Amino acid sequence: MVSKKHISITVNGEVKETEVEPRMLLAHFLREVAGLTGTHIGCDTTNCGACTVIMDGKAVKSCTILAVQANGKKILTIEGLSKGREKLHPVQQSFVDKHGLQCGYCTSGMILTSYWLLKNRKNVTEEEIRAAISGNLCRCTGYDNIVESIKDASKKMEEEGDPIEEHPEIKVRA
Amino acid sequence: MNPPIFEYFAPTGIDEVIDILAKYPGEAKILAGGQSLIPLLKSRISSIPYLVSLSEVKGLSYVDEGKEGVRIGAMTVDSDLENSELIRKRFPLLHDATGQLADPLVRNVGTIGGNLSHADPANDLPAVMIALDARFAVRGRNGSREINARDFFLDTFTTAMEPEEVLTEVTIPFWGKKSGGAYVKFKKNTWNFSVAAVAVQLELEGNKCTRAHIATTSVSPKSGRMESAENILVGKALTDEVINKAASEVAASAQPTTDPYGTEEYKREILRRITREAIRKALSRAGVN
């Protein structure tokens, strides 16, 4: 029998400590141990990006990271973007305003990749947007409305700032 | 699809890593970023009883400029290389490649050490390192030794490292003043790997090529130098005729096979064309038009 490992992962500012089997994927840890089902799984070959989360400031595919590898790290999931606030995060609001989603399955990953991009780039171009989300597949929107949402989010973030700055423990560093 | 059962170790020191590898010879494998290894485990094509993670070992992520060259820690992630000003300026060949590895999110996790140690001839960095004449520091029970990139890749998924050795650092030597390189990758829309890719690094004196390294991706069972093609370039002014000849030689000496990525013939033709493009780009980066 394989021994379980003790891990401690900060998820959306909350420390989650538990024992897990080493083979448990971070995506399953988030969904089934932390109960945060906004992180989705859409493939098994690290292609679709539905499982995207922010780990120590970088957008990553949580289906291709073991939970044990994330020990000691800070994770931001889709639920963390507007955690504790009634108002949506500017990136979430832009996806609503510009119809950046249809079925909503790829949406969590798209939003988090967009957020990571916008934390790293100002005045982002359409080409940069399309390259940044090239690891996130959407089968519904044809990407047009997603690209428009990200452009809009870029403006909103400049104007309104990033509410997550108020929570340093879940801040993404550029 | 999820991984089969394995034991997991995450020691904090490199010596402990080596001890664990030595304890389970052939059954333990290093986990670096995991961007090749975890998909492999999930596919359940192979199972690995013991995984030794480098995630808790400090000090393996850096890009430092030294006198002789640039030293890169094995756990440096691809996106750090991609965003490194130093790499972009000194080794445009590597910069070309890192910007095209998998996708941006994978590049945030995948490491240089993992990419190389996996020894997948469809991964980009083996060819890049061979072309750049990089040296790999590997640590084992008897301390460190250095393996030249061109001697490192023995076969598909097989390196010159002993089972208990770990790749810890990559050193890319500086090339002469008048040098340049390029990586040209041809991918079918969306497909995971390239149909073919080629790394070219050149050094010149005047208009004459004095040193040429060419290595390919995805078209051979192992990554290696294309010496017959390099010999066509060395000692000559790189006219279109010489470039075309070398490109044809690369295509002829590669060993592609027919698969869903394309027929053998198609792959050779793509390889010929990208090699030509890569040589021209390398030449222009070396300051020759």
Place this chain on the structure above:
Amino acid sequence: MELSEKLVRGEGRFVDDIQMPGMLYLGFARSQYARAKILKITGAQLTHREVNFEVVEVGEGATEGGPAALSHPVLAGEYVGYVGQPIAAVYSDDRYVAEDLIDSVEVEYEPLKAIVDPEESLKREGMYPGIKSNAIVDRYFGKDFNPDPSDIVVERRLINRRVATNPIEPRGIVAAYDGHKLTVWVSTQSAHSIKEGLSEALKMEPDRIRVVQVDTGGAFGLKGGLFPEYVVACYLAMKEKRPVKWIETRREHLLASRPGRGVVANLRLYAKKDGTITGLKGDVIVDNGAFTGGSGEFSPMFIARQLAGAYKLPNAYVRAVSALTNKAPQGPYRGAGRPEAMYFIERLMDGLADKLKMDPVELRLINAAKETYTSPLGMQVEKSREFLESAIKELNYEKYKGRENVGFAFLILYHATAGGESARIKVEEGRLKVWTGGNAHGQRHDIFIKTLLKEELGVPEDLVDAMKGDTDQLADGVGAWGSRSSMVLSSAVIVAARKIKEQVEKKHGKYTLKALLEGNWDEYEFFKYDKTESSLGANLVTADIDSYGRVMVKECLSYYDAGRVLDPDNARGQNAGGAVQGIGQTLSEELSFDEDGLPLITSISDAGVLSADLVPKFGIKFYKSESPLPSKAKGLGEAPTIGVPIALSRAIELATGKLILETPIRPEYILPEERA
């Protein structure tokens, strides 16, 4: 909370999000061979011996299907017919352990020579003992005719290869049983079609089954029907009296869901020298897969009947065949026969234009139907010339005419309006709950339902809840597919709203919003509709080819008759999404097999699903019209998957100088030659 807001917060509830105490995870050991006799199975928890059901055909196409002689066994019996076919089931309360158990199932096979190519299949021995011919459908449409010997003939062999539907959320189900009633939560386009299918497969009274739709992460035709895995999940839930979950992996999706397309056509188009088409002959052969229960019994007929396109075609005689092959059953994929039919006739029209040295759009104009008529193949073709003239103007075709990288498609989209649809509106505690028989899976019906109820009843959008499908809340229903929902689903909502309005008027003398919201009202409407409606569309695509044969789509423009456009933002999203699928089908999407029937595609990327960096921005304009239905709308969901492959194939044909006869176009084929 509004649906968009829920989804951007990560608070959607998809099937894999459901957790229940004591839940079992189900897994399947699947065939490694395309065709084999099963000799022995060891290590399995459930096999054919226990779960001896067949999956009954349901979903789109069910109405026109032939005899279900070769129904898909839930778990394989004596034979397996494709790689990935479920052979045995295993389960555990841990999803990882369930996967380990799959690996411990061992199957002994006697491999048989696989039948991979549908045309070859027609010449081969029967796939199963007792089967004389591998043609499960073989019918003729139209009437044989003698072409005028002076006519021009264009002959083409055209292929649309198999494509996986690839919704980003795979298939999935949770089933629970309380000793009397079976409840399933499922990712679906039609809760009612799943209920009907389960009832037939499990031989259970329908009122003992409740099917609840959860948030559904894309479907594209796939999730209209019932699958073997769902039947096993229900069986196990009843046997163990524990909730059971099955979630498809992407690999399983690529191997064993129901892919679309997979059609070959050998056709001859006849025309006079002035370009007037005179007749069409040939055959259409569908790559059915190894069992019925997909859409193979229906699709060859549906394709053949549409082959007049939007043109006046005086004569036609077409054979429609569906051939057994050792692959997963073919199923509906966005368009489901419509893209294939239009691809065939439109590629012939381009070929004819080249032969006559005419502008291809000019040729289309000559042949566009001046009056509505019924084609010899049986479909009603609406008058189309006026629309085409408008399309030429609105797409600014004159600007592109003669360019060597432009393609134009003219299409007729037959909406699956026949059969109608249901809706129920319940007013309670000042809010409106709306259930509909068609279940959205990315089309955002919730948005237009709110718009319509505001119009009909003056109810503010935030007081309306568009509910997911639930067979206990809605007596009957059809499903969301075939570009039908903006027509029949919306009309059902409108009629139900009008019924409520009448009730309010009856009770209060006149209708007021206050009276509506303060009362309790509940109205159900099954909006009956027997006719297959249609609408016209056009696409214009330009593309460049680089020296490596890489195709870059530059412009991709749509001009569609969507009747009254209920939700323009959403219509633009539908168009762009469909267009990306159309580009994918043309350039990269394919489920390919080797000569032994072994699938070569094991990832969603290798299956060719395009990412944002590989596609252009899309444009759409709308033709002004109204449908005869209460909603005045017409469907458009499938129009781009019909038009874009046609126009893009033509653009590439001109840019490369090579005849484009297949999708996807192989990069090898269009690699520009270099002069030495």
